[in-house]
Amino acid sequence: MTDIAEPPVKQARRNRRIAGTDPDKRRQILDGALDVFKARGFDAASMNDIAAAANVSKGTLYVYFEDKEHLFVALIEREREAQKRGAFEALDEDPDLAHALSNFGERLLRLLVSDFALSAHRIVIGVAERMPELGREFYENGPMQGARRIADYLDRKVAQGQxxxxxxxxxxxxxxxxxxxxxxxxxxxxxVRKPPSEAEIARVVASAVEMFLARYATRR
Known part of the structure; x- marks a missing residue:
């Protein structure tokens, strides 16, 4: 019985995953892409520009990323994870529940209202209709993952009786x-073109923590 040939598109994607596994090369490409996107913006940046900035061939670039949109999302995830890690660490730095939630909220909000994060959200929303899998990937690796980690933290505080x-x-x-x-x-x-001040971030997060604990804090 003759095996059914795999569609060319699926085969190409699998080959790309296998070939594009060098973490140093991937990092090199993302570093170059970051410079290009910061200098020219998403729309004006081209894969040629990124290949040149990363000092790789255009062929190598496409081995790692199938298009500019997927490259941009990979870059977002890298930058977001580095900053998000600090926000979640705040939850474990302070045993006081209100202080921990406040520190987390302030760090997270600084990230969300930054120019880079806002540009990322706008771009992903703009392409999500024609590339729904990219929008889903962005959501699952960002907001959904973050909500799960907060839920895990809340589970621990429920178990502790707080x-x-x-x-x-x-x-x-x-x-x-x-x-x-x-x-x-x-x-x-x-x-609003300018990021909120530290005082405004602290005010909004303090109100959020107060409302949240008014609803969920254990009544002793």
Missing amino acids: LEIDDTALAAVQFLDLCQATLLRPRLFNA
Whole structure:
């Protein structure tokens, strides 16, 4: 019985995953892409520009990334993970629940309202309709992953008797949305051009923590 040949597109994608496994080369490409995107913006940047900045051939570039959109999302994930790690570390740095949530919220909000993060969100939203798999990947590796990590933290605090929460997954998203209230959307839609001040970030997050604990803190 003759084997059915794999479609060329699927075969090419699998070959790309196998070939593009050198972490140093991948890092080199992403570093070059970061310089190009910062200097020219997403729309004006080309794969030729990125290949030149990364000092690789265009063929090598396409071995690692099938197009500019996927390269940009990979870059977003790298930059976001480095900054997000510091935010989540804040949860374990302070045993005081209110202080830990405040420190986390402030660090996360600084990341979300930064120029790079906002540009990333706008670009992914812009291509999500014609490339839904890219939008899903961005969401699953970003907001959804973050909400799960917060939910895990809340689970631990419930087990310690500090919180009373039936649905920590829902509570995690509620807290994240409270921290972003009034600050993220105006920046996302470019209604507000400048990042909020540290004082404004602290004020909004403090209110979020107060509301969250008023609902979920254990009554002793």
